[in-house]
Amino acid sequence: MQYAIHNITVVPVLIAALVSFLLGWVWYSALFGSTWMKALGKSKEDIMKGGRQAMFKGMGISLLQAIVVAVAIDHFFNLGGGMTVGMAIETALVCWFAFVVMMDLVTRTYEQSNMTLFYIHISYRLIEFVAIAMVLFYLR
Numbered sequence: 001m002q003y004a005i006h007n008i009t010v011v012p013v014l015i016a017a018l019v020s021f022l023l024g025w026v027w028y029s030a031l032f033g034s035t036w037m038k039a040l041g042k043s044k045e046d047i048m049k050g051g052r053q054a055m056f057k058g059m060g061i062s063l064l065q066a067i068v069v070a071v072a073i074d075h076f077f078n079l080g081g082g083m084t085v086g087m088a089i090e091t092a093l094v095c096w097f098a099f100v101v102m103m104d105l106v107t108r109t110y111e112q113s114n115m116t117l118f119y120i121h122i123s124y125r126l127i128e129f130v131a132i133a134m135v136l137f138y139l140r
Contacts, residue, residue, distance in 0.1 A: 007078045012139035013070040016132040020066035021059075023131055027124045039116040069095075070132050077136060085137060092133035093126075100125040 028036055037047060048055070076091050077083050083091075101122050108118045 008071055008074050009136070009140040012136050013067065013074055015139060016070040016073075016135035017063060017066035019131050019135050020069065020128045021063050023128055024062055024066075024124065027120075027127070032120050032124075035116065036120050039114045039120065066128070066132070069129065070136065073129070073132055074136050074140070077140070083137060085134075088133045088137040089130060092129040096122075096126050096129040100129070 037043065050057075073091060073095060076095065077088065080087060080091065104118060104121060107113075108115065
């Protein structure tokens, strides 16, 4: 039996958040780090200006965000009753499209900001949401 708080499965949520966090590290460093920094108009030195304190603050906020997303997706799983892999992926896709793509598109449109950043961001979030859903599906 899973340890749960209000039907949220705690251990799978924490594992899903950790997977999300690690995916973000790979995405924004190894895979798209230079493209992301170029689109931001910043160098690695610019990114590191805040030092370790800023880096740890960003990492803490990233981990908190991943936990919140995992809790939300787990909550939606609870609402759906019996869950299949397809339903888990569909839940992740609906959450991603509604809460990431559309909201970020509005922000980018008003800010008239770089669309490369938009594509890097929403692509990562797509992978993140599906990964979280899969971890939760298989571990709950």
